[in-house]
Amino acid sequence: MVFKDKVVAAFQKIQDSICQGLEQTDGKGKFEEELWSREGGGGGRTRILQNGNVIEKGGVNFSAVHGKLPDAIKKSFKLESDDFFATGVSIVMHPNNPFVPIIHMNIRYFEMDDQTRWFGGGIDLTPHYVIDTDARFFHHLLKQTCDKFDASFYPKFKAHADDYFFIRHREETRGVGGIFYDKLKPENTGLDFDRLLDFSAAVGNTFLPAYTELIDRNRDTDFNTEEQEWQYLRRSRYAEFNLVYDAGTKFGLETNGRIESILMSLPPMAKWVYNYQAIPDSAEADTLSKLKKGIEWA
Amino acid sequence: MVFKDKVVAAFQKIQDSICQGLEQTDGKGKFEEELWSREGGGGGRTRILQNGNVIEKGGVNFSAVHGKLPDAIKKSFKLESDDFFATGVSIVMHPNNPFVPIIHMNIRYFEMDDQTRWFGGGIDLTPHYVIDTDARFFHHLLKQTCDKFDASFYPKFKAHADDYFFIRHREETRGVGGIFYDKLKPENTGLDFDRLLDFSAAVGNTFLPAYTELIDRNRDTDFNTEEQEWQYLRRSRYAEFNLVYDAGTKFGLETNGRIESILMSLPPMAKWVYNYQAIPDSAEADTLSKLKKGIEWA
Numbered sequence: 001m002v003f004k005d006k007v008v009a010a011f012q013k014i015q016d017s018i019c020q021g022l023e024q025t026d027g028k029g030k031f032e033e034e035l036w037s038r039e040g041g042g043g044g045r046t047r048i049l050q051n052g053n054v055i056e057k058g059g060v061n062f063s064a065v066h067g068k069l070p071d072a073i074k075k076s077f078k079l080e081s082d083d084f085f086a087t088g089v090s091i092v093m094h095p096n097n098p099f100v101p102i103i104h105m106n107i108r109y110f111e112m113d114d115q116t117r118w119f120g121g122g123i124d125l126t127p128h129y130v131i132d133t134d135a136r137f138f139h140h141l142l143k144q145t146c147d148k149f150d151a152s153f154y155p156k157f158k159a160h161a162d163d164y165f166f167i168r169h170r171e172e173t174r175g176v177g178g179i180f181y182d183k184l185k186p187e188n189t190g191l192d193f194d195r196l197l198d199f200s201a202a203v204g205n206t207f208l209p210a211y212t213e214l215i216d217r218n219r220d221t222d223f224n225t226e227e228q229e230w231q232y233l234r235r236s237r238y239a240e241f242n243l244v245y246d247a248g249t250k251f252g253l254e255t256n257g258r259i260e261s262i263l264m265s266l267p268p269m270a271k272w273v274y275n276y277q278a279i280p281d282s283a284e285a286d287t288l289s290k291l292k293k294g295i296e297w298a
Numbered sequence: 299m300v301f302k303d304k305v306v307a308a309f310q311k312i313q314d315s316i317c318q319g320l321e322q323t324d325g326k327g328k329f330e331e332e333l334w335s336r337e338g339g340g341g342g343r344t345r346i347l348q349n350g351n352v353i354e355k356g357g358v359n360f361s362a363v364h365g366k367l368p369d370a371i372k373k374s375f376k377l378e379s380d381d382f383f384a385t386g387v388s389i390v391m392h393p394n395n396p397f398v399p400i401i402h403m404n405i406r407y408f409e410m411d412d413q414t415r416w417f418g419g420g421i422d423l424t425p426h427y428v429i430d431t432d433a434r435f436f437h438h439l440l441k442q443t444c445d446k447f448d449a450s451f452y453p454k455f456k457a458h459a460d461d462y463f464f465i466r467h468r469e470e471t472r473g474v475g476g477i478f479y480d481k482l483k484p485e486n487t488g489l490d491f492d493r494l495l496d497f498s499a500a501v502g503n504t505f506l507p508a509y510t511e512l513i514d515r516n517r518d519t520d521f522n523t524e525e526q527e528w529q530y531l532r533r534s535r536y537a538e539f540n541l542v543y544d545a546g547t548k549f550g551l552e553t554n555g556r557i558e559s560i561l562m563s564l565p566p567m568a569k570w571v572y573n574y575q576a577i578p579d580s581a582e583a584d585t586l587s588k589l590k591k592g593i594e595w596a
Contacts, residue, residue, distance in 0.1 A: 034573070048572045057572065169551040236564070243541035244551065253467040253542065260573045266534070268571070272564035274346045274355065275332070 040067035059264035098231035126175030139297035235267035338365035356391035357562035396529035424473030437595035533565035
């Protein structure tokens with residue numbers, strides 16, 4: 001089996017198991033699938049769940065595309081060939097309840113030729129209200145997954161996530177972070193490609209137990225209108241991050257990707273309030289004080 | 299009087315008269331002012347109106363800032379000096395009623411030295427539902443204002459607006475356009491700077507009669523939940539344009555501008571629905587068919 005076909009099979013399996021697990025946890029919402037193909041080559045399976053018990057809007061998308069790289073990118077890579085292959089699974093979940101966090105995951109594999117190929121990915125948590133025990137649980141699980149492969153992974157990838165999931169113009173992190181990694185290959189990890197695929201799949205398979213637990217802990221927490229308003233405000237920050245900074249979104253918009261699949265990450269509803277100021281010592285102020293880099297949650 | 303002080307005085311007067319006129323038309327909402335100063339030099343008067351009879355959220359902002367240009371910009375201008383001065387008035391209005399359009403206006407003046415200075419600006423209309431007679435009225439007024447100065451202005455600036463206010467990833471214009479111009483100076487217009495200030499002020503003074511008329515025509519139109527949902531969806535496109543493409547927003551975010559003043563343009567509430575499809579022959583489909591470049595409204 002060609003290596004990239006192994007990656008595709010593993011990623012599709014992850015998409016399937018996550019969708020199945022989320023439907024079971026949600027208890028009401030069902031994923032609707034759209035199959036799409038790309039003019040330049042390849043396509044994807046976009047799966048969206050809207051108006052569930054827990055999940056207001058979420059997507060679990062798989063894609064595997066190939067074709068010719070744009071000239072500018074080809075030059076920057078200094079490559080002879082310009083055939084590329086890229087596959088990935090991307091997830092964003094926006095829950096109804098402000099005490100259930102927003103979550104994002106992406107695992108991806110990119111290949112030009114035997115010398116130019118790598119894995120990338122990440123998973124990060126954006127609670128509307130930061131609950132310390134939840135943040136610690138989440139990071140602990142991620143550290144466990146990373147440590148099975150290399151003890152240096154978690155601290156490195158956690159720091160990278162702090163830097164990446166950062167809303168510079170607000171001077172706040174998107175949430176409590178997680179892990180983010182890119183261009184993993186044997187030269188910089190000491191792991192061969194099969195082992196790196198195992199790592200990528202292990203990250204993918206950490207999503208469901210992590211999010212299911214966080215849903216179960218918080219889905220029945222009562223909330224009032226003020227708390228829901230705060231949720232809408234935090235969602236508008238999420239939209240700002242994705243539209244202004246997110247590399248995947250930018251790349252998708254610039255390369256005529258499938259817009260509805262790319263922008264499924266945007267919240268079902270968001271509010272921008274002019275010059276919002278949290279009341280001192282409130283739960284909102286407490287959350288804002290924890291949206292910063294360098295907190296050791298694990 | 300130094301020229302830039304004349305510009306500042308004219309722009310502040312425009313801000314004052316627009317705020318006064320909008321409050322009168324709205325009948326309930328009052329602008330709240332925040333004065334701010336910038337570390338590098340200068341400052342502004344941010345004026346926000348929220349929860350009015352007609353205007354749900356809107357801002358009429360004046361700023362006049364000065365300081366040292368970032369090195370990269372200095373190099374690209376090939377300048378000896380790096381002292382800049384910039385002043386402008388920026389407006390965005392988000393109305394309650396989906397039949398009242400969103401409107402935006404900006405007039406600005408930039409100066410480095412006697413050789414390097416210019417006026418820029420624009421005004422454009424984003425109806426949630428395109429009403430042909432309103433679009434024609436709006437463009438007719440803009441053409442009238444432009445024609446007083448140069449018959450070539452309206453066609454040139456209208457085409458520029460079509461290109462600028464374009465949501466590339468959606469392949470649709472933000473609304474029915476208007477005018478957009480930049481770097482106007484004697485060399486490329488045949489008008490001296492005093493006359494260009496007159497033009498800039500004339501654009502500024504077109505805002506109030508234009509928007510007041512459009513409000514009065516539509517403020518009492520009944521609307522239902524579906525029409526309001528469509529308004530929220532159009533607002534999410536507006537947020538996409540401003541966060542992904544708008545040059546002023548990008549510049550502000552990259553240069554540590556006053557975030558709340560820059561992002562006052564974002565809607566009070568917006569919705570992202572996955573893969574929305576307008577019903578054929580509906581009012582929504584009609585509007586979508588008119589969100590394209592090159593329609594001669596005047």
